[in-house]
Amino acid sequence: xxxxxxxxxxxxxxxxxxxxxxxxxxxxxxxxxxxxxxxxxxxxxxxxxxxxxxxxxxxxxxxxxxxxxxxxxxxxxxxxxxxxxxxxxxxxxxxxxxxxxxxxxxxxxxxxxxxxxxxxxxxxxxxxxxxx
Amino acid sequence: xxxxxxxxxxxxxxxxxxxxxxxxxxxxxxxxxxxxxxxxxxxxxxxxxxxxxxxxxxxxxxxxxxxxxxxxxxxxxxxxxxxxxxxxxxxxxxxxxxxxxxxxxxxxxxxxxxxxxxxxxxxxxxxxxxxxxxxxxxxxxxxxxxxxxxxxxxxxxxxxxxxxxxxxxxxxxxxxxxxxxxxxxxxxxxxxxxxxxxxxxxxxxxxxxxxxxxxxxxxxxxxxxxxxxxxxxxxxxxxxxxxxxxxxxxxxxxxxxxxxxxxxxxxxxxxxxxxxxxxxxxxxxxxxxxxxxxxxxxxxxxxxxxxxxxxxxxxxxxxxxxxxxxxxxxxxxxxxxxxxxxxxxxxxxxxxxxxxxxxxxxxxxxxxxxxxxxxxxxxxxx
Numbered sequence: 001x002x003x004x005x006x007x008x009x010x011x012x013x014x015x016x017x018x019x020x021x022x023x024x025x026x027x028x029x030x031x032x033x034x035x036x037x038x039x040x041x042x043x044x045x046x047x048x049x050x051x052x053x054x055x056x057x058x059x060x061x062x063x064x065x066x067x068x069x070x071x072x073x074x075x076x077x078x079x080x081x082x083x084x085x086x087x088x089x090x091x092x093x094x095x096x097x098x099x100x101x102x103x104x105x106x107x108x109x110x111x112x113x114x115x116x117x118x119x120x121x122x123x124x125x126x127x128x129x130x131x132x
Numbered sequence: 133x134x135x136x137x138x139x140x141x142x143x144x145x146x147x148x149x150x151x152x153x154x155x156x157x158x159x160x161x162x163x164x165x166x167x168x169x170x171x172x173x174x175x176x177x178x179x180x181x182x183x184x185x186x187x188x189x190x191x192x193x194x195x196x197x198x199x200x201x202x203x204x205x206x207x208x209x210x211x212x213x214x215x216x217x218x219x220x221x222x223x224x225x226x227x228x229x230x231x232x233x234x235x236x237x238x239x240x241x242x243x244x245x246x247x248x249x250x251x252x253x254x255x256x257x258x259x260x261x262x263x264x265x266x267x268x269x270x271x272x273x274x275x276x277x278x279x280x281x282x283x284x285x286x287x288x289x290x291x292x293x294x295x296x297x298x299x300x301x302x303x304x305x306x307x308x309x310x311x312x313x314x315x316x317x318x319x320x321x322x323x324x325x326x327x328x329x330x331x332x333x334x335x336x337x338x339x340x341x342x343x344x345x346x347x348x349x350x351x352x353x354x355x356x357x358x359x360x361x362x363x364x365x366x367x368x369x370x371x372x373x374x375x376x377x378x379x380x381x382x383x384x385x386x387x388x389x390x391x392x393x394x395x396x397x398x399x400x401x402x403x404x405x406x407x408x409x410x411x412x413x414x415x416x417x418x419x420x421x422x423x424x425x426x427x428x429x430x431x432x433x434x435x436x437x438x439x440x441x442x443x444x445x446x447x448x449x450x451x452x453x454x455x456x457x458x459x460x461x462x463x464x465x466x467x468x469x470x471x472x473x474x475x476x477x478x479x480x481x482x483x484x485x486x487x488x489x490x491x492x493x494x495x496x497x498x499x500x501x502x503x504x505x506x507x508x509x510x511x512x513x514x
């Protein structure tokens with residue numbers, strides 16, 4: 001299982017990568033390698049639209065495997081500025097590259113305070129070990 | 133994605149074997165069982181194209197001996213057991229007095245070469261095992277000479293399913309599986325240990341179900357995996373078992389069958405024998421359903437448009453948007469590569485090719501009524 005050290009993680013298995021080169025800063029959001037492996041055999045995904053406002057901890061979409069439906073929870077609050085809209089048609093990309101090509105959305109971060117509540121790679125790995 | 137720690141889960145004799153082979157264990161009907169060993173779709177595909185090995189030891193196994201054993205079972209089962217020839221297996225149901233379903237079961241009549249008399253074996257769903265045992269206890273009052281024995285924990289049960297399954301089993305049992313016709317059973321041996329071999333299954337594929345003593349279970353599983361290596365045999369979990377049985381249009385208790393649903397509504401009339409004079413628990417209720425023109429709600433198959441599966445509990449609506457019933461099971465079908473579902477609707481909406489709608493978490497999605505099963509194995513495998 002891969003858990004890149006430079007990312008932040010939500011307990012609900014989303015990852016966040018903050019990009020400070022844009023103003024205001026943006027956050028790329030995806031789901032972790034652990035989550036993708038746990039979900040197993042993905043068949044369907046629903047993502048939000050550009051412009052939608054997300055609230056931290058609230059559902060913003062869903063991912064569905066042969067086994068079950070799992071909600072996607074926003075790790076941070078912010079406005080959706082980009083969506084990986086081809087991804088639902090090609091979920092293999094999420095399986096092969098969950099931290100790159102398999103990204104889900106980009107958020108515009110108006111309030112960065114939520115970042116403190118996210119886990120670092122070590123803490124997230126420990127959580128996965130306990131769940132897995 | 134949440135971890136569940138449920139106390140007092142029962143384990144099958146293969147629990148360590150599952151762990152050693154990468155099985156992800158989950159609680160199911162009070163047992164700790166593998167949901168998959170890596171990929172539900174991979175295991176499903178192995179079963180359709182080669183063979184898959186399932187641990188079904190959680191299912192209840194009850195043995196009945198004595199001259200009147202068949203008669204006792206006749207009172208419980210929608211098909212008479214007493215008329216079974218030695219070596220035959222039947223699918224049947226156990227009903228409540230009002231016709232609702234207590235369980236669906238397999239009953240076999242077996243006779244070991246060394247025995248002077250035959251006995252019956254009833255295989256029941258794990259979740260219904262306790263109440264079936266209670267029903268039998270109640271009936272036993274009238275049949276003091278029938279010896280019934282719960283052999284579930286003394287034995288293990290494995291299923292080998294798929295087009296290569298019989299060839300694999302026959303490398304162990306010297307052709308005994310291949311000589312069996314469908315829904316026949318016999319005794320065989322593995323290294324001198326007795327094995328019940330039954331040409332049955334729950335996947336829509338050809339295959340066998342094997343019962344051995346609990347302490348022979350690991351040896352059997354290892355031998356099967358070894359014999360099956362060149363045939364592409366893979367261990368498979370509950371996830372693939374569910375998608376396989378769904379494609380095969382087979383009901384699962386707690387979903388398509390329950391205390392309220394009767395076997396006729398479930399489309400299982402073939403397993404209900406209401407010949408004049410025959411009585412069993414629920415026979416009067418089932419006769420009056422037939423006399424009144426049949427069940428009002430019936431089980432249907434649905435092919436759902438798009439790629440999003442309609443899950444259990446999803447409302448089924450008419451094209452005009454009127455509520456008709458609920459989905460009882462649904463998934464993305466790995467072989468058909470599209471979502472399928474089973475549901476109950478009023479009989480007038482059950483006509484194949486009819487268009488209905490399914491409410492998938494707020495999204496109305498079109499669906500087509502189809503004949504069951506969704507998937508039928510190619511004839512040359514049969």
